[in-house]
Amino acid sequence: MENKEYCYLTQKVNLRLNKAQQTFLEDMFYKARFIYNYGVNVFNETLKSSGKILSGGEINLHFVKNKDGFTFLKDVSETLIKRVFENLSKAIIKKVHSDSEDKTLRFKDEKTLFSESFLLSSREFKVVEIPNKTHHYIEIDKNISPIKIKDRLRFKDCPIINGTFKKELDKYYCCILYKVSRENYIKKLNYPVLATKNAIGIDVGLAQYLTASSGLNIEANKPLEKKIRRLKRLYKQLDRKVHPRSADDPTPKSNNYIKLSKKIAKLHTRIVNIRKDNVNKIASVLTRNFSAICMEDLSIKDMQKRKSFAKRAQDLSFYELKNKIKQKCALLSREFVEANKFFPSSKKCIKCGHINESLSMYDRVFRCENCGFEIDRDFNAACNLFKYMKNELRWGTSKLKPSEFHKLLSDCDKNKLKYYLQPLGSNQIENKKDVLVSHESQSTPYNYA
Ligand SMILES: [Zn+2]
Incomplete structure (x- = not known):
């Protein structure tokens, strides 16, 4: 780039x-x-x-x-x-x-x-x-x-x-x-010049907000969801107030209508601000700690039309997040890789490469029809994206040193991001090489088993 x-x-x-x-x-x-x-x-x-x-x-x-x-x-x-x-x-x-x-x-x-x-x-x-x-x-x-x-x-x-x-x-x-x-940008915002080849694949989704191939999951902002629900309620109330129902309707907007729409606008601004803040923080943490980031082409997420209000708002934050990460990568000399539109990041088995066509959007666990491997669906996608990037760049490691991993987590804490680590049961990884990405790092402060 x-x-x-x-x-x-x-x-x-x-x-x-x-x-x-x-x-x-x-x-x-x-x-x-x-x-x-x-x-x-x-x-x-x-x-x-x-x-x-x-x-x-x-x-x-x-x-x-x-x-x-x-x-x-x-x-x-x-x-x-x-x-x-x-x-x-x-x-x-x-x-x-x-x-x-x-x-x-x-x-x-x-x-x-x-x-x-x-x-x-x-x-x-x-x-x-x-x-x-x-x-x-x-x-x-x-x-x-x-x-x-x-x-x-x-x-x-x-x-x-x-x-x-x-x-x-x-x-x-x-x-x-x-x-x-x-x-100036690097200096003011405290971005280190990274000498590492640490890379990360990221899957974003409605069920789990952000899943990274390093085993880090970042949760969606809960207060935001609450506010979005409140916004939806207010819109319903607004519809009951006197106002023109179409472009040719001569009915004037009632005072109550104007009053309530100002209230809605205020809440809207608040939601946009929280969302932007959250997106900025996630993009900062990721670009501060990784030299290369891979995300999928988000246009596939459009396939489910007629979404609820809250889901659409979250979708918007995916686009914002991607743009922000892209922008920061360009400024900070990090690599940003976008997977090809047709790359089946969710349906491909990370272990054997088999494409699992029967995986529906409701399946939370990926079960391979070919080799029987079971893994969290989003984690599988994130790992696939990491692999994709590694092929593209011909470099990149998912192995964070314990000190680097510690830094990543404390950076999340500092930015008040809610996260948890991918809970992989020991029965899921029989051989460490099975999950060829990220989980080589058994020496990191978190151990799955
Ligand atoms: Zn398989």
Whole structure:
């Protein structure tokens, strides 16, 4: 895999605002919304009069021509305007490709919005330190004092590309986009340069969240599951509130509907944050401790359609996890191998290589029809993925030294990941060579027998 010299990373920081600063940001949100709604108006009017669908770029030109009519917009930055029309373009594309007959766009209404934002380039705001103060501040305008950042900045020495100022459910944030070099990334996030050839195959699944060929199983985040169930309940309640049932339904959204949907949005954000945090932690632990990682092609998991709400949410976290691991591997010079779509990681016997076609998705234990070998289904898949990777790379060992294994487990502990070790009964391994991967390591602190 190609190694990257730098990457773009965002840090979303909380802002502490005084009244004047809040008014200033609100004013900026208002301007961004005004320009957006101006664009929506032009789009809808053109569609009504001539049936023509304008692009975001065309509407942008229209705006630039007429901008002088709006004196209050004269200080608005180019970056902000550009981002607004990018968003409008996205909305247009989404609308054009949607099934609905009505192609008119909706206006942004302050009352029903959950989040608002505007973008500034690094020339239009500055992150500064103030002598004798521990926090950092954002300088955005001469007329207001610097805005306090509540969080510690992770990449404060790296160049800033831009910043998106956001208001989400009455809280204010700034998403600062940094250009982070590889050295900085490794240094700041405490990644060791690995000289080992330790490799790991990973199987992800609904029954067991993550099973690794080293015998480590990481459990799904339990509080998250609870929250997902709560979200589902709230959605059912929401459906009973008065609201338009289709795109042409003129019924307005009731106040209760808006109130409840804000509550849902809050819970949604919470769930997304927990999920991302969990995914980041797992990806960090794995890339910190292994030089090569193999995962399956996740598109096969799509085969079961019509999944429950919670399962779909978990699926999403599989994709996120894979992307995160891939990204980190590229930055940290680790190998990432994705198994071929047709590689039967679940159905192949790790001992004799026989393909067990009769294995259904409900079988938790893999029983080989050919040699009679029995093994945990996900563990079998993880070991197969490890073997696959070893063939691809022509290197890789699953044998962690006791000290390395200890480090891996303490890293899991430090990140509060719930894990357990693959319980393999001694009757399952008669000969150590049977499970040719990972379990050569009988000297590691955990012994199966
Ligand atoms: Zn077999």
